[in-house]
Amino acid sequence: MSQSKPLTEEDALQLDNQLCFKLYAASRAVIRGYKPMLDQLGLTYPQYLVMLVLWEWQLKPPELPTVKALGERLLLDSGTLTPLLKRLETQGLLRRRRAASDEREVHLALTESGWVMREQVPALKHALLCQHGVDLNELVALRKQIGGLLNQLTLPSH
Amino acid sequence: MSQSKPLTEEDALQLDNQLCFKLYAASRAVIRGYKPMLDQLGLTYPQYLVMLVLWEWQLKPPELPTVKALGERLLLDSGTLTPLLKRLETQGLLRRRRAASDEREVHLALTESGWVMREQVPALKHALLCQHGVDLNELVALRKQIGGLLNQLTLPSH
DNA sequence: CGCAATTAGATTGCAAACAATTTAATTGCT
DNA sequence: AGCAATTAAATTGTTTGCAATCTAATTGCG
Numbered sequence: 001m002s003q004s005k006p007l008t009e010e011d012a013l014q015l016d017n018q019l020c021f022k023l024y025a026a027s028r029a030v031i032r033g034y035k036p037m038l039d040q041l042g043l044t045y046p047q048y049l050v051m052l053v054l055w056e057w058q059l060k061p062p063e064l065p066t067v068k069a070l071g072e073r074l075l076l077d078s079g080t081l082t083p084l085l086k087r088l089e090t091q092g093l094l095r096r097r098r099a100a101s102d103e104r105e106v107h108l109a110l111t112e113s114g115w116v117m118r119e120q121v122p123a124l125k126h127a128l129l130c131q132h133g134v135d136l137n138e139l140v141a142l143r144k145q146i147g148g149l150l151n152q153l154t155l156p157s158h
Numbered sequence: 159m160s161q162s163k164p165l166t167e168e169d170a171l172q173l174d175n176q177l178c179f180k181l182y183a184a185s186r187a188v189i190r191g192y193k194p195m196l197d198q199l200g201l202t203y204p205q206y207l208v209m210l211v212l213w214e215w216q217l218k219p220p221e222l223p224t225v226k227a228l229g230e231r232l233l234l235d236s237g238t239l240t241p242l243l244k245r246l247e248t249q250g251l252l253r254r255r256r257a258a259s260d261e262r263e264v265h266l267a268l269t270e271s272g273w274v275m276r277e278q279v280p281a282l283k284h285a286l287l288c289q290h291g292v293d294l295n296e297l298v299a300l301r302k303q304i305g306g307l308l309n310q311l312t313l314p315s316h
Numbered sequence: 317c318g319c320a321a322t323t324a325g326a327t328t329g330c331a332a333a334c335a336a337t338t339t340a341a342t343t344g345c346t
Numbered sequence: 347a348g349c350a351a352t353t354a355a356a357t358t359g360t361t362t363g364c365a366a367t368c369t370a371a372t373t374g375c376g
Contacts, residue, residue: 019297020188021207022304025233027185028333029311030178046362049179068324075183078325080363087361104324104371134310139177142307145300146180152292153187186363204332226354236355238333245331262341262354322373328366338357345350 033132037124041117047088049074050081054094054110055118064107066099075154093117191290195282199275205246207232208239212252212268213276222265224257233312251275 031045038048053073057065067081074081085108088094093114099105129136189203196206211231215223225239232239243266246252251272257263287294 019301019304020192021210021232022301022308023181023185023188024203024207026304026308026311027181028233029308030181032334033311034178044361045182049182052179066324067326074179075186076362077364079327079365082326084362098325102324102372106325132310134307138303138306142303143177143180145296145303146177146184148296149292149300150180150184150187152290153184153191190364202331224354225356234332235334237335237357240356242332256355260342260354264355318376320373320375323371325369325371327368330365331363333360333362335360336358339355341353341355343350343352346348 033128037128040124041120042091046074046076046080046084050084050088051093051114051117054108054114064099064109066105066107068105070108088114191286195286198282199278200249204232204234204238204242208242208246209251209272209275212266212272222257222267224263224265226263228266246272 034045034048038045041048043051050070053070054065063069067078067085071077071081085094085096089096092111094111095109096106097109099107192203192206196203199206201209208228211228212223221227225236225243229235229239243252243254247254250269252269253267254264255267257265
């Protein structure tokens with residue numbers, strides 16, 4: 001709402017084009033960067049994000065994660081998650097079971113194998129960050145910037 | 159390479175997880191934000207990026223853009239671009255033709271219809287930015303941050 | 317209670333991404 | 347010239363994203 005500078009239409013276009021593209025390209029570049037590590041785990045990037053959420057879930061209230069809750073966390077719907085979760089189940093990393101209390105819900109639970117995988121991650125990730133020589137301070141700043149944008153786009157106005 | 163602070167493994171993990179996810183989510187959120195505008199143009203987001211590059215190409219040397227050149231610009235390969243370009247051709251926005259000088263190359267040229275579309279964009283985009291109340295200064299800062307990361311991930315070391 | 321809305325997942329269909337392979341044209345080297 | 351290596355696209359197959367639709371369970375309300 002605070003449009004202080006009188007940028008020309010062309011300037012705004014150019015800036016916006018660049019941001020669009022850079023955000024899109026950077027996201028894919030990060031995914032590509034994770035590929036070697038994820039290959040070792042046998043996961044795709046979205047599958048990895050799902051595993052991260054499930055690993056974190058232990059700190060939550062006693063409720064088991066559902067497909068819906070996972071979707072809210074990752075901003076993904078069942079059209080994406082259902083087949084992805086089936087693949088993770090096939091790999092033996094988790095189990096999916098209809099909730100007894102409400103048969104519409106599907107509870108997700110990591111298997112032993114799913115938990116064990118977690119232990120391999122910190123070392124792999126550390127190696128990854130070092131290898132690319134990424135500046136952690138820069139990452140902190142970037143995370144904040146992106147968080148701001150993400151909030152503007154997901155919470156607000158329209 | 160300048161790892162000044164002694165973050166714990168857990169801190170680094172957490173930070174990194176958040177960045178991964180936020181970058182991925184922000185990219186998709188932006189694409190979602192463009193949807194209404196792109197629906198009016200009948201384009202998908204990647205198709206739109208391709209059109210942007212082609213619209214910009216006029217400023218380039220006399221060479222016509224090729225699939226390869228487009229791919230270098232957008233960091234995409236022919237496996238993605240070939241079918242996408244075929245769809246744009248079907249829509250009558252561009253023509254694909256084997257180069258006479260080198261039959262391996264495919265030259266891309268916008269049609270009249272492809273050029274006309276360009277004129278609709280500034281107004282649509284302006285409306286979009288206003289609607290979301292995005293702070294332009296923030297966008298400038300974000301673009302720089304992301305540009306830095308993108309360079310680290312695409313140019314360097316490994 | 318009974319039935320219309322709502323809700324959670326699943327399904328279907330299309331368009332990316334991307335790895336791996338294939339095809340055809342061009343280069344380069346001897 | 348002749349042939350191996352390289353190069354540009356195309357093709358194939360798998361996995362996302364996401365809209366739209368469908369199914370089944372649950373809620374809410376008269």
